[in-house]
Amino acid sequence: MSEEKKNQPGSRFAKWLNQDQDVLERQMIASQTRKPDSEAELEEEWRRQRYLEDKQEEEAIARRLETLNEKNVPLVGRGIYLAGCFLICVAMIVLLLYTVTNLPGFGGEIDPIQNEVPKRYIEQGLQETGAVNIVTGMILDYRAFDTLGESTVLFAAVMVVLFLLRLDPESARYSTLARSIREEPHADTFYEPKHDAILQHTAKVLTPVAFLLGIYVILNGHLSPGGGFSGGAIVGAGLVLHVTAFGFRDIRRFFTYKTYQRTVVIALLTYAISKTYSFYTGANGIPSAIPLGTPGAILSSGLILLLNICVGLIVTCTVYVLYAVFRKGEV
Amino acid sequence: MTLVQNFPAFCILLTLVSAVVTSVLRRRSAAILTGVVLVINLVLNVMTLVYTLQTGESYVYRMGHFPAPWGNELRVGVLETGTAVVLLLVVLFSYLGAYRRSSQRIEPTKYNLYGVMVDLCVLSLLALIYTNDLFTAYVFIEISTLAAAGLIMAKQTGSSLVAGVRYMIMNLLGSSLFLLGVVILYSITGHLLMSPIHDAVAQLAANREYRIPLDVTVALISVGLGMKSALYPFEKWVPAAYSNATITSSALLSSVVSKGYIFLLIKIYVRTIGLPVIEALGITDVMFVFGAAGMIMGSVAAIRARTVRMMIAYSSVAQIGYIFLAIGLGTMDGLMVALWHLLAHAATKSMLFISSAEIDEASGGTHLRKDVRGAFYRSPLAAFAFSLGAANLVGLPLLSVFVTKFMMGQTAVAVGGRHMIVTLICLAVSTLLNLGYFMSTAMSLYVHDGEMVRRKPDHLVRFSLAGFLILNLTLGLCAGPIYQMFLSGFSVFG
Numbered sequence: 001m002s003e004e005k006k007n008q009p010g011s012r013f014a015k016w017l018n019q020d021q022d023v024l025e026r027q028m029i030a031s032q033t034r035k036p037d038s039e040a041e042l043e044e045e046w047r048r049q050r051y052l053e054d055k056q057e058e059e060a061i062a063r064r065l066e067t068l069n070e071k072n073v074p075l076v077g078r079g080i081y082l083a084g085c086f087l088i089c090v091a092m093i094v095l096l097l098y099t100v101t102n103l104p105g106f107g108g109e110i111d112p113i114q115n116e117v118p119k120r121y122i123e124q125g126l127q128e129t130g131a132v133n134i135v136t137g138m139i140l141d142y143r144a145f146d147t148l149g150e151s152t153v154l155f156a157a158v159m160v161v162l163f164l165l166r167l168d169p170e171s172a173r174y175s176t177l178a179r180s181i182r183e184e185p186h187a188d189t190f191y192e193p194k195h196d197a198i199l200q201h202t203a204k205v206l207t208p209v210a211f212l213l214g215i216y217v218i219l220n221g222h223l224s225p226g227g228g229f230s231g232g233a234i235v236g237a238g239l240v241l242h243v244t245a246f247g248f249r250d251i252r253r254f255f256t257y258k259t260y261q262r263t264v265v266i267a268l269l270t271y272a273i274s275k276t277y278s279f280y281t282g283a284n285g286i287p288s289a290i291p292l293g294t295p296g297a298i299l300s301s302g303l304i305l306l307l308n309i310c311v312g313l314i315v316t317c318t319v320y321v322l323y324a325v326f327r328k329g330e331v
Numbered sequence: 332m333t334l335v336q337n338f339p340a341f342c343i344l345l346t347l348v349s350a351v352v353t354s355v356l357r358r359r360s361a362a363i364l365t366g367v368v369l370v371i372n373l374v375l376n377v378m379t380l381v382y383t384l385q386t387g388e389s390y391v392y393r394m395g396h397f398p399a400p401w402g403n404e405l406r407v408g409v410l411e412t413g414t415a416v417v418l419l420l421v422v423l424f425s426y427l428g429a430y431r432r433s434s435q436r437i438e439p440t441k442y443n444l445y446g447v448m449v450d451l452c453v454l455s456l457l458a459l460i461y462t463n464d465l466f467t468a469y470v471f472i473e474i475s476t477l478a479a480a481g482l483i484m485a486k487q488t489g490s491s492l493v494a495g496v497r498y499m500i501m502n503l504l505g506s507s508l509f510l511l512g513v514v515i516l517y518s519i520t521g522h523l524l525m526s527p528i529h530d531a532v533a534q535l536a537a538n539r540e541y542r543i544p545l546d547v548t549v550a551l552i553s554v555g556l557g558m559k560s561a562l563y564p565f566e567k568w569v570p571a572a573y574s575n576a577t578i579t580s581s582a583l584l585s586s587v588v589s590k591g592y593i594f595l596l597i598k599i600y601v602r603t604i605g606l607p608v609i610e611a612l613g614i615t616d617v618m619f620v621f622g623a624a625g626m627i628m629g630s631v632a633a634i635r636a637r638t639v640r641m642m643i644a645y646s647s648v649a650q651i652g653y654i655f656l657a658i659g660l661g662t663m664d665g666l667m668v669a670l671w672h673l674l675a676h677a678a679t680k681s682m683l684f685i686s687s688a689e690i691d692e693a694s695g696g697t698h699l700r701k702d703v704r705g706a707f708y709r710s711p712l713a714a715f716a717f718s719l720g721a722a723n724l725v726g727l728p729l730l731s732v733f734v735t736k737f738m739m740g741q742t743a744v745a746v747g748g749r750h751m752i753v754t755l756i757c758l759a760v761s762t763l764l765n766l767g768y769f770m771s772t773a774m775s776l777y778v779h780d781g782e783m784v785r786r787k788p789d790h791l792v793r794f795s796l797a798g799f800l801i802l803n804l805t806l807g808l809c810a811g812p813i814y815q816m817f818l819s820g821f822s823v824f825g
Contacts, residue, residue: 283336284337
């Protein structure tokens, strides 16, 4: 059989049928940078050794904690504790289920929640906020202060995580650890398959789609279901997918710790300052100077589009930074 | 609407902006910005306090263009502004007094993030004090929880990380119970703003509708907030958190973060559910029992504590017990006593933390109770502040906690029955126990044995301790007018 004929799909199928060759194997191998066998095997062996050592170390720590626990808490005490926990949990479950059965039904016409509050949101929401999507009008105009608080929750979460996990290479105290974490065998890429073809191909297709969809959901937040929170989560997921498949090198070209800081500071400040304006005018009875525009147009509904973009940026950055910091201690 | 009426909202937004800006600053400028924003907040709140004192009314501030049941709003009166002023003073003095010591314990490149946590604490405190909306309250409870966890773990030592995790577990449980309560309350009343809920609940109670959901929601909210403010059976996170965090964190947590939750609870009782409904449900009796148990058990644990900070931490549990006992009396007077004790305890406890850190340092970096003997001759100002704080918590006349005890006794006598007997016994026992551990420690500071090296605290510490002394003495010596001021605020609070 000639070399060309060997690679014809038909003959490859026949080979696979005869179990001579795995149909995916060729692709997988081609995407890897093959080393000479012996060297690769040696490296694999070393990797395996390191893995086992790490595992043994972890198990030793776990055993030590276990014995420490046993020493401190007598067996009878632990039994009573567990039984107590169980009883409290069961009691809580029964109580809450019983409460739920006593709550008003969902979606009935005479329920307490069908009062003047949602009525105005639904009937006048479009005129008052200019947003076709009532939910967005509600969270970013009627109750914008809550949403500002929620964006701040995300900010606070990232700040605490950065405080605890970020290994700052400039810091004297952690510099050894920070440096060592970048090099093997501590680097996060150590145990990972570096060239996972399936993941890479999927990511290649999905990442741009995720970006486009996310940006669409953010920008169209006031016109169709969606908004900053959901769109930001989609874009963030796209970033995380790309990083998982291809590593941090590409993303670090445009997204570093500095980028995160700048984006979030600008987004939150824009949100806070523009809302200060509308809180101030609203409370003092000054009509807002921001036009609501034609409902349904992309440039409409006053501040809502801008706020959606801000929230979207904050959520995107939060999702990606949390992933990156948990994985390798820096952005 | 005059310009002054905008200040509470401005304070909240300013603190938020400052938290965001602080996150990108360098260490020194971050520290300065945090301090400056605290001072500005204080000035603005004092101006609002003066304004509300002049009008004698509370007013509603719309956050946006939409009125009550549709938009968010703040509500500002003498009680809110007065509480904010006292607590902001406490934050300022704690921040300055422990700045140098805390900043040494924190990675230098991350100090700005510590400033962010302090800002976020102040932000959530202000929002919890001023908000008139249950869901806004929940959102800021979350911010407060996250910031407090960051404050506890800031030292990044093993024990502070463990303390932080414990704190997170207990507090997330508390937040989720609170959230469940808010959700149930929304589904039976259809409102999230406090004043409309009040009317709806009054109607439900009158028609005897949705009894069980109403009971459960009050219980969930009370227990959730009690858990977060270290009410007795849920206080297991306190000792580790207060004694392993940096000194600023301990002072802020014990006197500001937990106080925000209690203020919110009182607000929910008075303004949202209504005290008659609460009393009819019997939840105040549960609070009463927990509070009484906390008063005794906290003090017993404090006697056995080996380090000064552990002792102060356990004494916090006892003092929170006082507050909940007063709430548990179930009358408006009782709630007023709880509010007063909230302020008195905040001012005293943070002073104790700051001065004890100074005493520890003067005694050779020790933390043990037995090593602080004779500290008065090494660091007179700190020792004086510590003994004044201790005397205050014991209940010496002319100081603020004495007013609490006096008014609490009076209220209990007015309530009568078993409540009176239990309250009086608890007050007596707790005072004796307080004498046992606080006075013995405070008196050992004045024992002169051998050669003493005088240690001069730096000017920030001296400023902060002097500020604390003035604040505590003012609260004690001018208790009459200040109590009257808060009482007048309380009458327009609901």
